[in-house]
Amino acid sequence: MKHLPLKFRQETIYNVRVSVRDRYPFLYEEGNLSAGNKDKRKVRIRMRKYTCNGELETVICNGCGKKLVVKEGIVREGVLRLDHAWDFFSEKDGEVHHMDLCEECYDQLVRNLRVPVEIEESTELL
Numbered sequence: 001m002k003h004l005p006l007k008f009r010q011e012t013i014y015n016v017r018v019s020v021r022d023r024y025p026f027l028y029e030e031g032n033l034s035a036g037n038k039d040k041r042k043v044r045i046r047m048r049k050y051t052c053n054g055e056l057e058t059v060i061c062n063g064c065g066k067k068l069v070v071k072e073g074i075v076r077e078g079v080l081r082l083d084h085a086w087d088f089f090s091e092k093d094g095e096v097h098h099m100d101l102c103e104e105c106y107d108q109l110v111r112n113l114r115v116p117v118e119i120e121e122s123t124e125l126l
Contacts, residue, residue, distance in 0.1 A: 047059070047098070047099070048098075056070055056073045057073075063101050063106075064105050068100070077103070078106075079103070082100075082101070084096065
């Protein structure tokens with residue numbers, strides 16, 4: 001599967017192939033479609049969707065596009081939620097990035113790190 005340069009929440013992305021749209025139709029909302037070229041479309045992707053009363057409805061993994069199980073506003077499988085505000089010394093100063101990774105994508109990411117992740121056992125489960 002080709003990895004797309006996705007942005008988060010309701011940001012606009014470009015150059016989405018129709019095959020990806022067909023495979024993951026629940027990711028897309030119609031945007032301004034360019035009439036001449038069907039391979040290049042402006043669409044909006046929402047990685048998290050909420051109901052009108054603010055309850056979490058859908059969570060999409062930013063790594064693989066998998067739709068995670070959500071019941072009664074609670075994600076019912078392993079997910080890493082990352083919200084990071086970039087600071088002054090970054091080229092992304094003033095940006096806040098949000099993403100969700102399913103457990104499989106997290107494991108793949110961790111396997112590719114040069115310095116291993118520090119893991120500690122939690123004696124008190126929340």
